[in-house]
Amino acid sequence: MRYNRIRKAFLGCTLVGAAGLAVAPAVAQTPYDGLWNVTIVTKSGTCEPSAHSTLTVADGRISAPGAEVSGTIGREGLVRVSINGAYANGQLSGNAGGGKWNGASAGVPCSGRWEASRQ
Known part of the structure; x- marks a missing residue:
């Protein structure tokens, strides 16, 4: 018994x-998981004038095929990422967002803005 x-x-x-x-x-899962289209625009320096990329967010971690990516997106949408030696931060809200980035090309500093939208 x-x-x-x-x-x-x-x-x-x-x-x-x-x-x-x-x-x-x-x-x-985080509210921002999924595929994101990112447009990067250079405002100062000699980096490419603009670039486009697709990034993947899974469990708040950012990745991209063929790129050295390290970064996170918090539950509140705060973005902090390093991509191929450039650094970016900003904010996502719903299916879009943006922020600032900085890096260098041939040792010359570059900076600009980025915008993202969820696929």
Whole structure:
């Protein structure tokens, strides 16, 4: 009799724990996960006048194929990223956002603005 109560309690705890694990991936997503089209415009310096890229945000982390990308987007939309040696920060809200960036081309400082929209 006592064994059955212990077994039921253990089974109940195991099922509750398993249900929590099944929900975990959905909770890990951030409101800004997905594909983003980014346009970068140079305002000063000798960098390319403009560039376009598609970035992926997954669990708040930013990545792009073929680029050295390190950065995050917080739940409130705050962007901080380094892309191929340039640094950018800004704000996303809903399906769009923008901010500033700075970097260098051949040792000459460059800077400008960026805009992003979710695909």
